[in-house]
Amino acid sequence: MRFLLVEDSDDLATAVASRLAMDGHGVDRAASLGEARDFLAAAPYDLILLDISLPDGDGRDFLAQERGARRDIPVIMMTASASVSDRVATLDQGADDFITKPFDFAELQARCRAVLRRRQGVVDSRQHFAGFIFDALAATLTVGDEVRELRARELRLLEILLSRPGQTYSKPHLIDRLFSFDEEVSDNAIEVYVGRLRRKLEGSGARLETLRGVGYRLIPE
Known part of the structure; x- marks a missing residue:
């Protein structure tokens, strides 16, 4: 954020x-x-x-x-x-x-x-979506019985995507939401965090989809 x-x-x-x-x-x-x-x-x-x-x-x-x-x-x-x-x-x-x-x-x-x-209309720190449980307070993502720890930027990226599942977020928009003016952000920074988060979601019923030239969205399989 x-x-x-x-x-x-x-x-x-x-x-x-x-x-x-x-x-x-x-x-x-x-x-x-x-x-x-x-x-x-x-x-x-x-x-x-x-x-x-x-x-x-x-x-x-x-x-x-x-x-x-x-x-x-x-x-x-x-x-x-x-x-x-x-x-x-x-x-x-x-x-x-x-x-x-x-x-x-x-x-x-x-x-x-x-x-x-x-x-965001969320009462609990835990959110259920497409076969995984996201706990923002614990910084974890649970798929089945496996608890996967999220790094800070991965966590914030997932928060944004989960705030409106199915909505497409452009790379510039995500950079604006995740980084301050003082931070140096490389062109592929968002791609790196998307790749890491995608691996954390493996085995769940969710897919972090890339729409080339448009952006990214989180959807059920």
Whole structure:
């Protein structure tokens, strides 16, 4: 998945981006609301991590503008305030969740997973499809009695494909969803991850199909 992190503290932004990258997410960092708007105009995002206090404004005003424009990207607000009234107001303004600074990175990762599951209409971390079970939390794919571990990018790729089975995703779209602007991506990067995931799916009733010149889709055999 591709995240936009809007945070003006370089130390915190570096730490959060590094941790999320270890999970296979592409993370773009904006230090101001102006930069955040530029990023949003240039790329699609699955989740925004938004600080409240930024050099050029209040993150809550930015959130209100996004919701007013009917942009439905999930948003987790990051706040130093422990006030219940502030948190309630943030949720009422359209935030999907909030986390109070300082926070534990494991909690942030869990909140990201929970928000993305809710937006996809998935209650459980496990998804059943065409003879396999995908557990995003455990980073595993189970075929029959065999549990196969997924590397970070394989996991994120499968999440995207499973969000809309049968839909074709172009290579540029998958690159946009999986990598940040700062990452150097070779022309065959997606092909490599598709090949790895295809091997992990062997023996199941699913097929990761390549449509030449068009893209990739996950379908039942």
